[in-house]
Amino acid sequence: MDSTISLRGFIAVVVFLAASLIALPRPAGAGVEYFPIPSVSTSKNDGNDVGLIVPVLVTDPDGELKYIVAPMIIRNSIVGTRGVFNLFRYDPGGREIRFTGSFTEEIERKVLFSYTDPAFSQGRYSLNFGASYFKDATARFYGLGEETLEVAQTNYTAREARANWRFGIYANEVTQIAVGQRIRDVQLQKGATDLPFTGDRFPTVDGVQGESLILGHRVTFYYDTRNNLVSPTDGMAVTAYAEVNQNIRNSGHPIYSRYAIEAKKLFPSESKRAILVVRADLQATIGTQVPFFEQSSLGGQNNLRGFGVDRFIDKHLVAFSIEERIHLMRTKIAGVSADFEIAPFLDTGQVFSDFRDVSFKDYRVTPGVGFRGIVKPSVVGRIDYGYSKEGGAIYAGLDFPY
Numbered sequence: 053m054d055s056t057i058s059l060r061g062f063i064a065v066v067v068f069l070a071a072s073l074i075a076l077p078r079p080a081g082a083g084v085e086y087f088p089i090p091s092v093s094t095s096k097n098d099g100n101d102v103g104l105i106v107p108v109l110v111t112d113p114d115g116e117l118k119y120i121v122a123p124m125i126i127r128n129s130i131v132g133t134r135g136v137f138n139l140f141r142y143d144p145g146g147r148e149i150r151f152t153g154s155f156t157e158e159i160e161r162k163v164l165f166s167y168t169d170p171a172f173s174q175g176r177y178s179l180n181f182g183a184s185y186f187k188d189a190t191a192r193f194y195g196l197g198e199e200t201l202e203v204a205q206t207n208y209t210a211r212e213a214r215a216n217w218r219f220g221i222y223a224n225e226v227t228q229i230a231v232g233q234r235i236r237d238v239q240l241q242k243g244a245t246d247l248p249f250t251g252d253r254f255p256t257v258d259g260v261q262g263e264s265l266i267l268g269h270r271v272t273f274y275y276d277t278r279n280n281l282v283s284p285t286d287g288m289a290v291t292a293y294a295e296v297n298q299n300i301r302n303s304g305h306p307i308y309s310r311y312a313i314e315a316k317k318l319f320p321s322e323s324k325r326a327i328l329v330v331r332a333d334l335q336a337t338i339g340t341q342v343p344f345f346e347q348s349s350l351g352g353q354n355n356l357r358g359f360g361v362d363r364f365i366d367k368h369l370v371a372f373s374i375e376e377r378i379h380l381m382r383t384k385i386a387g388v389s390a391d392f393e394i395a396p397f398l399d400t401g402q403v404f405s406d407f408r409d410v411s412f413k414d415y416r417v418t419p420g421v422g423f424r425g426i427v428k429p430s431v432v433g434r435i436d437y438g439y440s441k442e443g444g445a446i447y448a449g450l451d452f453p454y
Contacts, residue, residue, distance in 0.1 A: 083111040087385070091126060093435075096360030096445050097190045099130035109388055117142055117388055117427055131189055131244050132157030142430045145171035146281055159189035159209055159244050170281060178220035178228060185213045189244035195254060196344060197366050198402050198414055202442050207243035208250040210345070212236065220274070228274040236266040238345060259343025263301055266346065270295040278318065280429050282451065285324050288317040299343065308339025310346075316454055325379040331454040333401075335369040342367065348403055350416065353447035354454065356399045358418030358440030364403045370410060371401030373454060375422065388427055395422040397453075399438065416440070424452075 086108040093101045103126035110119035124136040136154040147169045154162040166182030188210045194200040218232030240260055242249055254260050270293050278287035292313040299306045312335040319328040333355070335348040344365055350356045351363030355371050375397030382391050399418045404410055420438035436447045 083115070085109045085111075085388070091124065093448055094446055096443070097192050099128055099190065101126050101128050103127055103134075109385075111388065115388075117430060120431065128156070130158075131160050134160070140431075145169070145175070146430075147171070148430065156189075160187050162186040176222060178222070178230065179218075180232075181215075181217040183213075183215040187211050187241075191243065192247075192360055192362065193250045193254060193257075193260075193344065193365075194363065196257065196347075196405075198364055198404060200364065204253075205247055206250040206253045207245040207247035209241040209243050211239045211241050218270075218272070220272075226275060226277050228276075230272045230274065232270050232272070234266075234268045234270070236268070237263065238266070238343070239263045257344050258341045259345055264343050264345075265300040266297055266343070267300060268295050268297040282430055283426050283428050283432055284318055285327055286318050286320050288315070290315045297346070299341070302341055305339065305341040308337065308342045308346075311336045311338070314454075327377045329375050329377060329454070331371075331373045333369065333371040336407075337367040350401050350403055353436065353449050356401055356416055356418050356440070357397070357420050357436050357438030357447060357453070358399070358445055359416070359438075359442060360445060363442075364416070366403035366405050368405070368407060369401065369403050371399070373397065373399045375453075377424070391426045391428065393422075393424040393426065395424060395436075396420070397422060397436070397438075420444075422453075 086106055089105045089107065091101060091103045091105050103124060105122055105124045108119075108121040109117060110121070112118045118141065120138070120140040122138040124134075124138070126134045126136065128134055134154055134156040136152065139151045141149040148167075150164070150166045152162060152164040154160070162184070163186070164182070164184040167180065169179045172179040191208050191210045193206050193208065194202070194204045214234065214236050216232060216234040218230050220228045220230030222228050238259070239262075240251055251260050272291065272293040274289070274291055276287070276289040278284035278289055290313070293311070295310045297308055297310065299308070312333070314331065314333045316329065316331045321327070337347050347365050347367050348369035349362040349365045350369060350371060351359035352361035355373060356363065375395045377393050377395045380392045380394055382389060384390070397420050399420070400415050402410070402414050402416060418438045418440045420436060422434055422436035425433045432451050434449050434452065436453065438445050438447075
């Protein structure tokens with residue numbers, strides 16, 4: 053890479069991070085603590101990251117976490133230097149605002165905003181809305197189906213713009229019915245790796261060529277007895293939805309539908325120092341000429357964690373996961389109490405084009421282990437390592453996988 057470009061990118065990131073810290077909100081009487089954390093990670097799709105994160109924790113006068121401001125500077129082996137600004141605001145009742153902005157030397161850009169209020173209007177309703185724009189230059193596609201081979205791997209840049217809203221009404225304390233809409237604009241462009249371009253290798257797969265503009269309408273049923281939405285220790289949650297979509301750019305077969313049901317159950321020990329968590333997921337896509345990125349997928353940070361993101365794609369999906377969250381210790385970090393856990397897990401699942409094709413012999417299995425840091429009740433940070441026949445994968449996130 054040209055050293056002049058690298059230096060210019062580095063200077064831009066340094067200025068960006070300095071501005072982020074200067075802009076940090078400081079409520080009256082608040083406590084402000086910050087500490088640098090080295091960041092080292094690797095994943096099958098995204099390459100290797102080395103850098104620095106500087107989380108800034110802002111607490112209110114009662115010691116409750118109010119803000120996390122987390123500027124980052126990362127050097128990625130594929131797309132170069134990346135500067136990131138994360139801002140999270142936490143309010144009583146579970147209300148949360150998230151903003152992320154990032155700029156990378158090669159191709160990648162990201163802006164994301166989301167607002168969540170599970171107790172809107174004095175707890176009678178829930179309200180969510182958000183929007184994002186991003187260019188992901190390391191996305192992969194192997195073809196459709198369970199039997200795709202690793203040697204068929206291709207790369208593309210996913211240029212996407214999204215917006216969504218959801219409004220829910222509580223039938224009682226644990227049951228909610230919600231309606232919502234989403235719009236998704238997607239175009240595949242040349243990627244950042246030396247792999248073949250997806251558009252050249254799979255020109256006939258729906259969604260590869262041209263631009264897709266998806267308008268979706270969804271009805272969702274929620275049943276949730278968990279004792280916390282972000283860091284639960286007991287209870288269960290069932291989510292089921294039906295969605296009708298229109299691919300506005302497709303004049304031949306624009307309408308298709310998607311259906312899903314997911315169940316999660318937590319089994320705590322008497323002391324709650326160990327919590328067994330199980331999750332089952334069933335998805336179905338009905339229609340023709342459905343873009344590949346709108347179909348069900350396995351692989352990534354939330355299922356089959358030993359594979360890269362979207363490793364297996366097809367119309368339908370069956371998946372099952374189990375993990376044991378074991379409490380290790382509690383300590384103070386920057387004046388805030390944090391719990392740490394280790395979580396061995398096992399993910400299984402398969403994708404398929406017809407329910408008659410479901411067979412236990414075709415299930416993929418990925419064992420692994422996760423490490424979690426939790427600032428209750430609102431913040432979860434995690435690193436998960438999963439193993440598969442194609443090697444291993446490491447994922448980091450700001451929530452539980454399920």
